[in-house]
Amino acid sequence: MLRALDIRDILIIDHLELNFQPGLNVLTGETGAGKSILLDSLGFVLGWRGRAELVRQGARQGEVLAEFELGEDHPAHSILEEAGLPGGDSLILRRVNTADGRKTAWVNDRRCSGEVLRALSETLVELHGQHDDRGLLNPRGHMALLDQYAVTQQLLASVRAAWAAAAKARKTVAATRAALDAVRAEEEFLRHAVAELDKLDPQPGEDETLDVRRRQMQAAERIRGDIARAHALLSEGAEAAMGEAQRWLEGVSGREDDTGLDEPLAALSRAMIELGDAQDGVERVLDNLDFNPGELEDCEERLFAIRALARKHGVQADELGDYAETLRAKLAALDAGDQNLADQEAALKAAEDAYAQAAKQLGAVRRQGAAALDKAVMAELAPLKMERAVFETRITTAEPGPDGTDAVAFTVATNPGAPAGPLNKIASGGELSRFLLALKVCLRGEDASKTLIFDEIDRGVGGATADAVGRRLRSLASAGQVLVVTHSPQVAALGGHHWQVRKQVVDGMTLSQVVPLDGTERVDELARMVSGDTITNEARAAARALLAG
Numbered sequence: 001m002l003r004a005l006d007i008r009d010i011l012i013i014d015h016l017e018l019n020f021q022p023g024l025n026v027l028t029g030e031t032g033a034g035k036s037i038l039l040d041s042l043g044f045v046l047g048w049r050g051r052a053e054l055v056r057q058g059a060r061q062g063e064v065l066a067e068f069e070l071g072e073d074h075p076a077h078s079i080l081e082e083a084g085l086p087g088g089d090s091l092i093l094r095r096v097n098t099a100d101g102r103k104t105a106w107v108n109d110r111r112c113s114g115e116v117l118r119a120l121s122e123t124l125v126e127l128h129g130q131h132d133d134r135g136l137l138n139p140r141g142h143m144a145l146l147d148q149y150a151v152t153q154q155l156l157a158s159v160r161a162a163w164a165a166a167a168k169a170r171k172t173v174a175a176t177r178a179a180l181d182a183v184r185a186e187e188e189f190l191r192h193a194v195a196e197l198d199k200l201d202p203q204p205g206e207d208e209t210l211d212v213r214r215r216q217m218q219a220a221e222r223i224r225g226d227i228a229r230a231h232a233l234l235s236e237g238a239e240a241a242m243g244e245a246q247r248w249l250e251g252v253s254g255r256e257d258d259t260g261l262d263e264p265l266a267a268l269s270r271a272m273i274e275l276g277d278a279q280d281g282v283e284r285v286l287d288n289l290d291f292n293p294g295e296l297e298d299c300e301e302r303l304f305a306i307r308a309l310a311r312k313h314g315v316q317a318d319e320l321g322d323y324a325e326t327l328r329a330k331l332a333a334l335d336a337g338d339q340n341l342a343d344q345e346a347a348l349k350a351a352e353d354a355y356a357q358a359a360k361q362l363g364a365v366r367r368q369g370a371a372a373l374d375k376a377v378m379a380e381l382a383p384l385k386m387e388r389a390v391f392e393t394r395i396t397t398a399e400p401g402p403d404g405t406d407a408v409a410f411t412v413a414t415n416p417g418a419p420a421g422p423l424n425k426i427a428s429g430g431e432l433s434r435f436l437l438a439l440k441v442c443l444r445g446e447d448a449s450k451t452l453i454f455d456e457i458d459r460g461v462g463g464a465t466a467d468a469v470g471r472r473l474r475s476l477a478s479a480g481q482v483l484v485v486t487h488s489p490q491v492a493a494l495g496g497h498h499w500q501v502r503k504q505v506v507d508g509m510t511l512s513q514v515v516p517l518d519g520t521e522r523v524d525e526l527a528r529m530v531s532g533d534t535i536t537n538e539a540r541a542a543a544r545a546l547l548a549g
Contacts, residue, residue: 001481002125002451003090004067007041009059010097011051012512018499024477026495027485027514028525033501034512035485039127039455042066045095046125047105047117054097061098067091068124074449075123080107083116091124093117127453128436136410136436136443137423143408145443146393150369155362156403162355163402169348176344180337183330190331193313197324202306207317210303216288217296224286231282234275242272359404363395366406370395373442380438380472385465386431389414391438410439433457434469441472448480458488470494489529493546500525523547 007016012034029035040051045064055062068091070076080087086108095105095117105112107120128136136145147156183190246268249261310317370393377391390413398407413420414431423435437457444452458469470491476482477496486492498517503510517525526543527535 001069002042002066002483003069004065005038005042005045006063006065007038008063009056010041010044010054010062010064011037011056012503012510013037013041014056014511016512016514018514020481020483021497022477022481023496024474024494025481025483025497025499026492027483027499027501028487028492028529029501030503031487033503034514035501036455037512038501038514039453039485042125042453043127044097045093045105045117046121047095047114048121053101055099059099061096063094063096065092065094068093068451071449076120079116079119079123083107083112083119085110085112085116091120093120124450125453126450127455128440128457136439139409139422142393142410143403143406146366146369146373146408149373149443150365152362152365152369155358155365159355159358159362159404160402162351162358163400166348166351166355169344169351173341173344173348176337176341180334180341183334183337187331187334190327190334194324194327194331196309197320197327200305200309200320202309202317202320204318204321207303207306207310210299210306214296214299214303217299220288227282227286231279231286234279234282239272239275239279242268242275246272355400356405359400359406362404363406366404366408367395370408376442377435377438380441381434383468384434384438384472385461385468386414386434386438388416389431389435390416390420391435392420394420431460433459434461434465437469437472441476444476444479450480452476452480452482454482454484454486456485456487458484458486458491462488463490466490467494487529489526489543489546492529493526493543493549498522498525 001022002020004020005016005018007013007018009015018038027035027038040054041064044054045066068076070087070089070091072089076091077087080091088108092108093105094109095103097103103114105114105117107116147153246265249265249268306317306320310320313320313323315323373393374391381387381389381391392411392413394409394411396407396409398405410423411420412423412426412431412435414426420426423432433456437454440452454473457473458466461469466488467490470488471494473482473484473491474494474496484491484495492498499514500517500521501512501514503512505511515521523540523543524535526546527539530542531539
């Protein structure tokens with residue numbers, strides 16, 4: 001509920017402080033007195049887009065402050081929490097417009113953006129009037145209004161969940177198809193490459209092993225002859241000479257004239273052992289150097305084949321095995337892809353069928369709700385002297401989407417047999433106002449969290465019709481707060497709180513003021529609305545009669 005509105009230096013307002021109350025608040029005044037400026041100011045602090053130049057001439061900046069009272073479950077709390085702004089049972093919005101056009105906003109003394117203000121405004125205020133494109137005249141909002149009236153929230157949640165599931169399944173199928181198409185484009189290469197790799201079957205570390213063996217065989221051709229000659233000398237000359245020497249020395253050793261041969265014999269024995277080790281070692285080297293000449297050719301051929309295949313595929317030789325596994329995996333995916341795709345397409349079909357069923361159920365409930373809404377609106381039109389008019393909630397088939405497969409539009413025909421059309425295209429000014437009021441009475445429900453503002457919604461009607469308009473406005477206000485800008489004395493008389501908007505000239509400057517009316521002042525204002533500038537006793541009597549109800 002809007003508690004207070006403080007306006008400073010906006011258009012022709014220098015300073016106004018207004019304290020609104022629950023129930024029906026009416027604002028009256030002569031044409032041009034500044035009633036629309038109040039709505040412009042409220043729209044400014046709520047972040048609505050309006051006049052580009054709002055600052056009063058000669059002022060450095062204009063400022064509007066609005067205070068709202070929030071209930072415990074008011075939807076504005078969640079917006080404040082999401083935006084990281086302080087909450088509470090009181091919400092204070094303040095917005096400043098400098099003379100050079102810069103705008104700054106605060107929520108509960110914390111800086112915020114215009115987007116946050118507009119999000120809050122959607123939960124705080126509803127504006128209805130002949131030129132309103134934010135409320136009932138906006139066809140884009142008709143489906144949401146019908147859903148609220150028909151209580152389709154659970155069904156709508158199911159449809160949205162089914163739509164999300166179908167969209168996810170559709171995305172999965174598209175990704176699988178794209179992947180399969182990409183693999184199919186290189187299928188011939190994959191099969192040839194895998195066959196080539198399988199045929200060669202390179203092993204980890206094989207490149208290095210082959211390279212070492214190749215170098216050994218190449219070196220063996222150069223050194224084997226020298227080693228063989230050394231081996232012959234060790235095996236024949238050296239061993240025979242040392243053996244002969246050992247026998248001669250052993251023959252002398254142990255005799256009486258032994259001259260100390262034990263130590264030389266021991267050294268010679270050790271030398272014979274070392275010589276044997278040397279012979280064995282050289283023999284092993286010769287064995288290792290002994291190879292089939294064709295082996296070198298085979299080794300080089302395989303080594304070069306591995307390296308050529310690695311260059312061909314742009315990988316290291318030791319990575320050929322892993323690369324082959326990657327290619328095999330792609331082929332396996334291709335071979336299994338058709339079945340996977342078939343399974344995913346079946347899942348997509350099931351998701352789409354579930355969505356279609358949920359959307360069908362939602363559409364059926366919407367059509368039932370539309371019939372009930374049409375009946376309720378028609379019942380409201382009769383007291384508003386529009387008993388011959390026809391209101392219809394038209395539901396047509398639309399492209400599938402998260403909200404179902406329905407398109408919803410409120411249409412009217414002002415006379416039987418006349419073609420039906422959109423509200424703002426068919427109805428005249430006065431008719432449109434009454435249609436909007438009848439709709440709002442039916443759609444209000446138990447939601448009283450918003451302040452409803454009606455801008456001259458009674459234009460073009462008078463007498464009993466204006467009285468019927470006023471009574472419905474008062475009924476709407478009984479559970480919450482309604483502000484109405486009106487030129488109708490019948491409507492103004494039904495208000496629980498009455499303000500008059502008037503202009504006055506101060507020091508050569510025209511300023512707008514808003515004053516609360518009570519008692520005699522209210523009678524005089526209603527009398528002016530009845531008779532015009534000249535207030536007669538008869539007009540005052542009529543005003544008192546209106547106030548008496």
